[in-house]
Amino acid sequence: MSRRTRIVLALIAVYAIGMAALLYQLLADLDPRYRESAEEGLIETAQLMATVIEQDVEYGALPADRIGGIFRDLYARRFSAQIYNLHKTRVELRAYVTNRHGQVVYDSTGRDLGKDYSGWRDVRNTLRGEYGARTTRDVAADQQSSVMYVGAPIRWNGEIVGVVTLGKPVQSFGQFVSAARGNIISVGVVSALSALALALMLSFWLIRPLGITSDLLASLRTAWWHDDQGRRRFSPRRAWRALRAQARAAGQEVRDAIAGRNYVQDYVQQLTHELKSPISAVRGAAELMQEAGMPPEQQHKFAANIARESHRMQEVVDRMMELTALESRRMLQNQQRVELAPMLQELAAGARARAPRLQIDLRIEEELAVEGDAFLLRRAVGNLLDNAVEFSTPAGGAGADIVLTLARDGRMACITVRDRGPGVPPYAQDKVFDKFFSLARPGSSKRSTGLGLAFVKEIATLHQGGVSLRNAEGRREPGDDSARGAIARLCLPAVKS
Template sequence: MSKRNRIFIAVLLIYAAGTAFLLYRVLADLDPRYRESAEESLVETSQLVAALVEQDVRDGAIDVARLDPLFRSLYARKFEAKIFSVTKRRVEVRVAVTDGTGRVLYDSLGRATGSDYSRWRDVALALRGEYGARSTLDVEGDPATAVMYVSAPVRWQERIVGAVSVGKPVQSFGQFVEDARRKTIYVGVFSAIAVLVLAFIMSVWLVRPFGLIADYVRYVRAQPRISLPGMGRRALGVIGAAYEEMRDALAGRNYVADYVQTLTHEVKSPLSAIRGAAELLQEAGMPPGERQKFLANIMREAGRIQEMVDRMMELTALETRRALEHVATVPLNPLLEEAVAAAGDAGAQRDVTVRLEAGDEASVEGDAFLVRRAFSNLLDNAIDFSPSGGEVTVTLARQGRKAVVQVRDRGPGIPEYAVDKVFEKFYSLARPHSRKKSTGLGLSFVREIASLHHGRIDLANAEGGGAVATLTLPLAPA
């Protein structure tokens, strides 16, 4: 197990231990807090009953005659009180009245009349004028039968002549404690699980960069000599690879679905043309000239689909790359000369001149084949939009640590509505000479090549008319 994983597991264990301790403290504190709340209510009830009993004191003697019918009626009452998740249906409070010596004069349950309560802490303290409370088991050895009692003194002419002891079974509010304990456990467990899941997700996002840094450190140690530009490019490559992985994970099916939907839309038009031409060819008596025309349409549209599929496969292969597989120092001047020579033949068919004005010598680190393909795509695009007799100019210049290649045509330029769309897949403008559109993948292909070489591509309208494509690539270290 790696150090990263051990640290991650240790952090999770510390969190789990902290959460367990917090839950334990909260759960252990629930019962005392509920008991304190119940005791506060019993204090007020005992004072109320004591005030009631004091109304029936005659010459220092307590008269409890009216208490019995009062509590009989109280215990016989029918009601249903919905208190959150608990339903209460009967009165459980109990009352005992003693004289000044602690002898029970009245017990609401009828169990302890005549008993000596002077030994009970709450009664003994109340008879001395102090606050008294106790908790006693109804059934010895059974904690579930515990009853809380609070006593209050009964006074006559500033003299204590007895005490009132008010009790309430712990079980009556214990169900609230159990409900609160259950909910607290649920919330704690669910929170712990949620945090663990979040920690795992965050580890994928956070631990991954540390792994990349460790890989980069190993790479630096393995180098026989240190080259700061090379280290910088390597670091950018590592970060770029991580970004590509993140993009693929986030895009997922939506990325593929968008590809399929767009490709289907673009293929629909040539397929319709092929189908229409094929249906017309089935008609009898068609002149040979018309037949050749429709056959040519079929071949042209089939070729368009084939070109679209080929370009799409190349573009997809580029987009799935994390970095260039074969990196070497690539002189740009010879590549531009080859691309201009090849484009000159294509331009001659429409009387378009392609001219190279490479003023500076420049080299980049990358894949010579892909760089040549980028130049060819830019030149083909410029020739397509050039008028008959026009000129395409190619320039190469150095700007700081970058090589800048510009391809300019003298065509109609880019319409304002298309400026932000020219690099979108399958987006294409009609060629001025043929009014036909291309596959719309050429500029996307160039953009991917530029990205793999840590450069960029821009297309804008040029001063004086036409459009200018600017390919910027970082220079190779001297």
């Protein structure tokens, strides 16, 4: 994973963690706020009820019949109230009254009449002249059966002679909590995604204000094609592939914008490192040639060295410019159908002409075609074939030195180049596609620019494919070198015949 990708993913992760922490705090604070609101309403209602009861207290005796009549009439009332999404038709409030000893003299549910409630906090604290409240489950194992109770003192001649406690099932306002929680989650997720989308759009706008629309239209134009009768037709598959390529290119551009400085620094460091050696060689040769009395043959040798190193520097610069231009392409503009078999036949013939000492076999298992840039595809396969030629040694009639194969793998058209060279050392297997990484050729200490495989990787990515390079595997028999060498594999989405 590149540094740019890690930076982008880290920023997205920080944003996601921050939004998740904010949503978690809001959701955790939601239920207590609703409980506080419901408890505040219960306090006022309990105080009002206590005031009504105190009107009928005589010599400290509590009017249980009067209280029972009030609640009987209250439960009998029917009404219709639409509270947003809740339709309420009856009263869910419950109540009980205890005397000065904490004994229940009235219970609206009729379950606990005569019981001793002096141990409950709402009764005990209220009889002491303190605030008393509690939340208790009707069914111990059922959290949804919780009821919130609030007590209020009943006074006669300034003395507390009883307690009236009002209860409200938590489930009655819990549905509001659930609805609010769902709304907060929905709004939070939509807001987070909208903010992220806005940030991406803003990044696109800052990077290339007009590029997005033109690229999108260009990608959709590739979905139209002409059949054998010349009729214009639309291919949903081509449109989907073009949009995927555009999305991937846009994401790459955002990553480049975020980490552009590091990206440029990496390029400069790599290029400087690669040019340092030939520059030193040229400088040393030039200094030696300035010495008086140098024999002509030595001058010729150093001049040839200067020319060779200059050519190497020019090659590095040219390949680097090609690779940079390729990386800057967000998508393929002019795609066409490319028949792979004829292209491979031409490349194999060219390789045989350049390396007559090697036996190069071409195996076409199936006639396949892809959509893309024919020039770039030819360059990619040509680079793989050139690598195989440079690393191969003649087998002396024991089989093909290089095997170029075209075969289908699912929906992919795969081009395989196998050589019988020394293979890839273990330390280099994860670096072969890095820029400027190169291995010494067999029989010499020469190295390439190290940009060929990086070039192939960029071409494969542009064509929504992939490339790999691994050592050949297999059991060696005496005198059999078929298990030696490396296998390069370029896979691209195949199109229907």
